[in-house]
Amino acid sequence: MHLVMILSAIAFAWGLRQATPLWLGSNRQISNQNVTHDWHQRWWRSLFLLTFPPLLVLTTSLAVLCMGHHGLMVGLPASKSGCAIAVGICIYLVLIGLQLFISIRNSTRQIATYNKIELDGKSARVLEVPTLFAAQVGLWQPELVISRGMLTEFTPDRLQAVLCHEQAHYHYHDTFWFFWLGWLRQATFWLPNTEALWQELLLLRELRADRWAAQQVDPLLLAESLLMTVTSAIAPDNFSELDYGVGLNQWKEGEQGDRLAERIDALLAEAEPIPRPKPWYLTWLIAVLLPFLSLPLHLS
Numbered sequence: 001m002h003l004v005m006i007l008s009a010i011a012f013a014w015g016l017r018q019a020t021p022l023w024l025g026s027n028r029q030i031s032n033q034n035v036t037h038d039w040h041q042r043w044w045r046s047l048f049l050l051t052f053p054p055l056l057v058l059t060t061s062l063a064v065l066c067m068g069h070h071g072l073m074v075g076l077p078a079s080k081s082g083c084a085i086a087v088g089i090c091i092y093l094v095l096i097g098l099q100l101f102i103s104i105r106n107s108t109r110q111i112a113t114y115n116k117i118e119l120d121g122k123s124a125r126v127l128e129v130p131t132l133f134a135a136q137v138g139l140w141q142p143e144l145v146i147s148r149g150m151l152t153e154f155t156p157d158r159l160q161a162v163l164c165h166e167q168a169h170y171h172y173h174d175t176f177w178f179f180w181l182g183w184l185r186q187a188t189f190w191l192p193n194t195e196a197l198w199q200e201l202l203l204l205r206e207l208r209a210d211r212w213a214a215q216q217v218d219p220l221l222l223a224e225s226l227l228m229t230v231t232s233a234i235a236p237d238n239f240s241e242l243d244y245g246v247g248l249n250q251w252k253e254g255e256q257g258d259r260l261a262e263r264i265d266a267l268l269a270e271a272e273p274i275p276r277p278k279p280w281y282l283t284w285l286i287a288v289l290l291p292f293l294s295l296p297l298h299l300s
Contacts, residue, residue: 002069002079003081006086008060009057012056018193020197047201048284050184051181052287053188054188055184055285061089062086063295065087065090066292069082093183093187104139104179111125112143119144125144129149130147132147134162134163134165142169158221158224158225158228160217161213168208168213172212181201185198207262210263219267219268222267223268226263226267
């Protein structure tokens with residue numbers, strides 16, 4: 001019976017992810033939706049579709065482990081195979097999380113060796129490369145890493161626009177929250193539309209940071225800085241820590257065009273404040289705990 005529970009959770013997760021384009025009302029790639037689409041709905045739908053399936057599989061596995069492989073459940077014997085799969089899933093998720101945490105820890109240690117400067121009253125680390133690059137690296141209290149090329153080539157006004165964008169990531173603690181989202185992304189690479197949902201959340205994260213920065217600086221200046229940064233180059237080849245940072249130009253090669261256009265269109269349009277999150281948008285988290293309701297059905 002426990003094996004049936006786990007397989008049912010995996011099948012449900014697969015089916016939900018397979019229906020992702022229908023949930024978002026488009027048969028195109030998720031990241032290509034029109035910029036005028038409601039940001040709030042896009043964010044919470046993408047967040048739900050990325051996180052709910054793996055969390056349901058995780059809580060189902062934990063519920064099976066709590067019941068153990070002895071006894072009966074609704075008249076059927078508890079299976080050792082179900083418990084073995086549950087243990088494997090939990091170990092797999094822990095190992096993925098540890099690997100990601102160690103990588104971020106190594107990144108923060110690496111940037112700690114870079115020269116430290118003061119920018120607009122805040123500390124930053126200088127990456128000695130000519131590429132235009134800026135990112136927050138860390139978890140809850142990340143550090144700003146900025147390239148020598150950006151410090152040299154950008155005017156003070158444009159540099160201020162970049163700093164405001166990076167401060168937005170700091171304000172929203174994007175490095176911390178996207179650590180956990182990245183954990184679920186890596187753990188569920190085998191589910192449909194994982195990468196599409198991840199890229200959609202990256203885009204929405206940058207749109208939110210752009211919108212926040214546009215309240216502090218001229219949106220046109222921010223758009224110009226964004227265009228210069230993203231089109232100049234991708235990340236510096238010798239800075240693998242970008243994979244664990246949050247920055248202005250964190251895009252995959254070949255995916256910049258539509259995203260860049262959407263971000264610039266949003267900046268040039270009349271800026272609207274990002275709506276405050278509504279608590280009831282997280283009520284779906286209660287459904288993640290449903291597998292634990294099966295505990296009373298297990299008889300030792």
